[in-house]
Amino acid sequence: xxxxxxxxxxxxxxxxxxxxxxxxxxxxxxxxxxxxxxxxxxxxxxxxxxxxxxxxxxxxxxxxxxxxxxxxxxxxxxxxxxxxxxxxxxxxxxxxxxxxxxxxxxxxxxxxxxxxxxxxxxxxxxxxxxxxxxxxxxxxxxxxxxxxxxxxxxxxxxxxxxxxxxxxxxxxxxxxxxxxxxxxxxxxxxxxxxxxxxxxxxxxxxxxxxxxxxxxxxxxxxxxxxxxxxxxxxxxxxxxxx
Numbered sequence: 615x616x617x618x619x620x621x622x623x624x625x626x627x628x629x630x631x632x633x634x635x636x637x638x639x640x641x642x643x644x645x646x647x648x649x650x651x652x653x654x655x656x657x658x659x660x661x662x663x664x665x666x667x668x669x670x671x672x673x674x675x676x677x678x679x680x681x682x683x684x685x686x687x688x689x690x691x692x693x694x695x696x697x698x699x700x701x702x703x704x705x706x707x708x709x710x711x712x713x714x715x716x717x718x719x720x721x722x723x724x725x726x727x728x729x730x731x732x733x734x735x736x737x738x739x740x741x742x743x744x745x746x747x748x749x750x751x752x753x754x755x756x757x758x759x760x761x762x763x764x765x766x767x768x769x770x771x772x773x774x775x776x777x778x779x780x781x782x783x784x785x786x787x788x789x790x791x792x793x794x795x796x797x798x799x800x801x802x803x804x805x806x807x808x809x810x811x812x813x814x815x816x817x818x819x820x821x822x823x824x825x826x827x828x829x830x831x832x833x834x835x836x837x838x839x840x841x842x843x844x845x846x847x848x849x850x851x852x853x854x855x856x
């Protein structure tokens with residue numbers, strides 16, 4: 615539909631370069647304080663020289679210097695082969711360079727090291743979503759949700775996105791509403807944007823407009839915001855002609 619914005623998770627560019635900082639803050643998902651505390655304990659095994667390389671990868675990635683970021687991520691992994699966050703970061707960086715197969719392999723490597731590591735499955739879901747491989751998105755989302763993480767809305771988000779593109783708006787809406795319910799602090803405006811598209815697919819322009827208005831209250835990405843405004847104007851125009 616013309617004027618409809620694409621719905622991708624907006625990159626989370628906040629990262630504190632303190633060596634003790636939570637490394638997951640450099641991922642494109644905002645995973646919550648409860649989870650962050652647990653992961654920080656697990657990451658105590660990471661040697662300082664590997665952590666320094668990871669932070670350089672994060673900094674370069676936030677500046678869209680993806681070749682430099684890849685080099686530093688690989689260096690971090692070279693210094694500590696089981697560096698979960700670095701494998702996921704490498705997957706994200708490789709996907710930004712349109713290296714889908716290598717990106718997917720990096721995400722899978724993290725899952726192979728620790729099958730309970732949630733970002734590994736979110737990484738796989740994001741790579742598959744960008745490549746419009748909806749069955750694989752759904753599979754990765756189901757694996758993420760199988761971990762039963764109470765602070766994670768992203769498994770539901772990816773499941774909703776997959777179902778929408780697989781022409782199942784009913785299931786898509788169920789999962790998208792669950793994502794929004796978990797995200798009580800409105801930290802991921804993309805959830806509202808996805809819900810708007812689901813309602814629009816169902817022919818419910820009233821609720822689609824309401825979700826777009828919620829998105830615009832919390833939007834942080836200028837490109838998505840501009841596209842959402844065009845989408846909203848089109849829906850409002852259609853409403854006025856009824």
